[in-house]
Amino acid sequence: MKRIERQATVMITGIAGFLGTHVAKHFVDKGWKVLGIDNLTDFELSHTKYDVEASRKHNVDFLSDIGAKLLLKDIRTVTSADMLGVDYIIHCAAQPAMTLAIKDPALDMATNVIGTFNILSIARDLNIPMVNCSSVHVYGNGSNEDLVEHENSFVGEMTNEDAPILMGDLTPLHASKRAGELYAQTFAETYGMRVANFRLTGMYGERQFGGMDHGWVANFAIRTLMDEDIIVFGTDKQVRDILYAGDAAKAFEMWYEDGKSGTFNIGGNQKNAISIKEVLTELNRLTGKEQNIVMEEERFGDLWYFVCDSTKALGFGWSPETSPEEGLPKLIDWIKDNKELFKKEEK
Numbered sequence: 001m002k003r004i005e006r007q008a009t010v011m012i013t014g015i016a017g018f019l020g021t022h023v024a025k026h027f028v029d030k031g032w033k034v035l036g037i038d039n040l041t042d043f044e045l046s047h048t049k050y051d052v053e054a055s056r057k058h059n060v061d062f063l064s065d066i067g068a069k070l071l072l073k074d075i076r077t078v079t080s081a082d083m084l085g086v087d088y089i090i091h092c093a094a095q096p097a098m099t100l101a102i103k104d105p106a107l108d109m110a111t112n113v114i115g116t117f118n119i120l121s122i123a124r125d126l127n128i129p130m131v132n133c134s135s136v137h138v139y140g141n142g143s144n145e146d147l148v149e150h151e152n153s154f155v156g157e158m159t160n161e162d163a164p165i166l167m168g169d170l171t172p173l174h175a176s177k178r179a180g181e182l183y184a185q186t187f188a189e190t191y192g193m194r195v196a197n198f199r200l201t202g203m204y205g206e207r208q209f210g211g212m213d214h215g216w217v218a219n220f221a222i223r224t225l226m227d228e229d230i231i232v233f234g235t236d237k238q239v240r241d242i243l244y245a246g247d248a249a250k251a252f253e254m255w256y257e258d259g260k261s262g263t264f265n266i267g268g269n270q271k272n273a274i275s276i277k278e279v280l281t282e283l284n285r286l287t288g289k290e291q292n293i294v295m296e297e298e299r300f301g302d303l304w305y306f307v308c309d310s311t312k313a314l315g316f317g318w319s320p321e322t323s324p325e326e327g328l329p330k331l332i333d334w335i336k337d338n339k340e341l342f343k344k345e346e347k
Contacts, residue, residue, distance in 0.1 A: 007031065007032065007033050008032050008033070008087045008088065009032065009033040009034075009035060009085055009086050009087050009088075010027050010032050010033070010034055010035070010086070010087065010088045010089075010090060011035045011036065011037065011083055011086040011088070011089045011090070011128075012024055012027075012034065012035070012036040012037075012068075012090045012092060013036070013037045013038070013075050013078075013089070013090070013091045013092055013093035013115075013119060014036075014037070014038055014075075014091075014092035014093030014094060015034075015035075015036025015037065015038050015063060015068065015070060015092070016036070016038040016040060016056065016059045016060055016063060016070065017038070017059070017092060017093070018059075018203070018205070018207050018208040018209070018215070018218075018245065019092050019133070019200075019203060019245055019248065019249075020036060020038070020092045020093075021059050021062055021063060021207045022205060022206075022207070022245040022246055022248065022249045023090055023092065023248075023249045023252055024036060024063055024066065024068040025066055025249070026246065026249035026250060026252070026253065027249075027252075027253065028066045028067055028068060030253060034066075034067070034068040034069065035068070035069050035071065035086065036063065036068055036069065036070050036071065037070075037071050037073050037075060037078055037082070037093065038070060038071075038072065038073075038093070039072065039073060039074040039075070040056050040060070040072065042056070049211075050209055050211075050341055050342050050343075051340070051341050051342075051343065054340070054341050055209050055341050058207070058338065058341060059207055062207065074115075075091075075093045075111070075115035075116075075118060075119055076110065076111075076114050076115050076118055077118075078118060078119065078122065079122070080122050080125045080126055082122075083122055083126060083128065084126070086126070086128055087128065087129075088128065088129050088130070088256050089119060089122075089123050089128050089129070089130040089131070090130075090131050090133075090252050091116065091119050091130060091131065091132045091133055092133050093111070093115060093119075094111060094112055094115075094133060095107060095108045095111040095112055095173070095176070096135070096173075096214050097173070097214035098137065098171050098173045098174075098299075098301050098302075099212075099214075099299065100214075101171055101172040101173035101176065102171050102172060102173075102300070102301075105172035108172045108173060108176050109172065109175075109176050111176075112173075112176035112177060112179070112180050113176050113179045113180060113183075116132060116179075116180040116183060116184070117180075117183050119132075120132070120183055120184060120187050120193075120195070123187075123193060123195070124187055124191050124193055127193075129193075129194040129195070129256060130184075130193070130194070130195050130196075131195070131196045131197075131198055131252055131255060131256075132180055132181065132184040132195065132196070132197050132198070133198055133200055134177050134180060134181050134197045134198060134199045134200070134263075135173075135177050135199060135200060135201070136159070136199050136200070136201040136265070136267065136303070136306050136308060137173055137174055137177055137303070138165050138166065138174060138177050138178045138181060138199065139159060139163060139164070139165050139166075139167065139303070139306070140165065140166045140167035140168040140169070140170060140174060140303070141167070141168040141169055141301060141302060141303040141304065142164070142167025142168035143156055143157075143159075143167070143168070143303070143304075143305055143306075147304060147305050149237060150237075152237065152275055152277050152278055153237050153238075153239050153274075153275035153277065153278065154237050154238065154239050154275070154304060154305045155239075155305075156239070156305040156307070157307075158269075158270060158307050158308065158309040159265070159306060159307065159308055159309060160265065160308070160309040160311065160312065161199070161263050161264065161265055161312055165178065166178060168301075169300055169301045170301065171300070171301040173301075174301070180197075181197045181263065184196075184197050185197070185263070188261040193261070194260070194261055195261050196255055196259060196260075196261060196262055196263070196264060197262075197263040197264070198248075198251065198252075198255075198264055198266045199263065199264065199265050199266065199267075199308070200243070200248060200266050200267070201240060201241060201242075201243060201265070201266070201267035201268070201306060201308055202217070202240035202241055202242035202243050202267060202268060202272075202306075203215075203242070203243050203244075203245050203248055204217035204218055204242055204243070204244065204245065204327065204328075204331055205218075205244050205245035205246060205327065205330060205331055206245075206330055206331060206334035207334065208245070208331070209341070209342075210222060212231055216240075216276070217242055217279060217328075217331070218331060218335075220276075220279060220280060220283060221283055221328070221331050221332055221335055222335055222342050223291075224280075224283045224284070224287055224289050224291055225287055225289060225332070225335050225336065225339070225342075226339065226342050226343075227289070228292075229292050229293075229294045230280065230291055230292065230293045230294065231294050231296055232276055232293060232294070232295050232296070233296050233297065233298055233299045233302060234296075234297065234298030234299070234302060234304065235276075235295075235298070235304070236275065236276040236277040236280065236293070236295075237275050237276070237277060237304075238275060238276050238302075238303075238304045238305065239273055239274065239275045239276075239304070239305045239306070239307065240268075240273070240274065240306055240307070241267045241268035241269055241270065241272045241273045241274075241306070241307040241308055242268050242272055242274055242279075242324060242327075243266070243267050243268040243272065243320055244268075244320070244322035244326070244327035244330075246322060246327075247320045247321055247322050248266055250318065250321075251264075251266050251313065251318045254316050254317050254318045255313075255316050255318070257316070257317075258316040258317060259315070259316035260315070260316075262312070264310070264312050264313045265308040265309060265310045265312065265313065266308075266310060266313060266318070267306075267307075267308035267310055267320070268307075268308075268320050269307070269308065269309065269310050269319070269320055270307055271320075271323070272320060272323060272324060273307045274324055279324075279328075280293065282324065282325075282328060283328070283332070286328060286329060286332055287332060
């Protein structure tokens with residue numbers, strides 16, 4: 001990628017979300033001018049029972065402290081005028097939760113399809129490189145049937161970008177995420193745009209207000225530290241290759257510098273594969289807190305095993321660096337410093 005003579009400007013949609021704040025900090029630290037769009041929706045947070053207003057303010061204040069500029073706007077109504085002078089678009093804004101997509105499929109479609117289409121259209125109009133944040137949910141959960149069960153976890157195969165997609169039990173989230181990918185792919189092929197899809201998996205880190213709908217590592221850490229029941233659906237042998245959000249943020253910069261259009265798994269790979277049971281054990285060790293673990297019936301559409309093969313991302317120099325032993329203490333320290341945000345709201 002040709003270097004820009006002036007200070008480069010990145011636009012991050014969903015900048016006030018968990019991933020958005022990590023991406024913003026990474027680019028600020030690299031000397032970029034960082035702009036962001038967010039409508040500060042409370043749809044996902046309202047299902048956590050945390051202090052929604054204070055939680056939103058926490059991330060907004062963080063962005064202000066690091067010098068990132070926030071435009072309060074919905075991605076469906078953003079225009080090209082809002083992105084004049086932008087050199088790179090990172091599209092993090094999304095409805096990310098499978099359970100919430102089932103509850104409100106219209107909102108899921110409007111956000112993940114119409115919103116993504118609008119951002120792609122602006123990128124096309126202004127000739128701006130763009131990364132669309134997708135999800136490993138597009139693979140579906142068909143692999144659940146082929147798992148081998150061991151004492152602490154399931155064992156399965158790694159998944160690369162050539163694996164079959166949309167397998168097994170599907171939900172509106174599977175449809176909306178795949179639709180966003182297809183629009184990104186077709187805009188690249190039809191209009192010659194430089195666009196990538198990042199299939200992200202198992203992210204965790206500071207400023208993640210994880211609930212039972214999304215953000216399971218943070219949810220378990222919060223519930224451990226707040227002495228609340230930890231709900232596990234189906235089995236604690238489910239496995240993910242968890243990815244520290246700071247590592248994900250680096251992938252966006254590295255793709256901009258040396259990446260091509262395409263679809264890429266961005267995950268922790270085999271070295272960061274860990275089961276729910278193993279995460280809970282590690283949280284118990286790190287915090288010294290007893291845990292009350294409650295097992296409930298499995299949920300429709302849940303994927304019980306996913307370990308991605310991110311070899312393709314080596315094409316632009318990226319691979320995960322932070323191990324769970326290094327990343328989980330960062331999450332725990334942040335929760336300890338902000339316990340007031342996780343106290344249940346009185347009804």
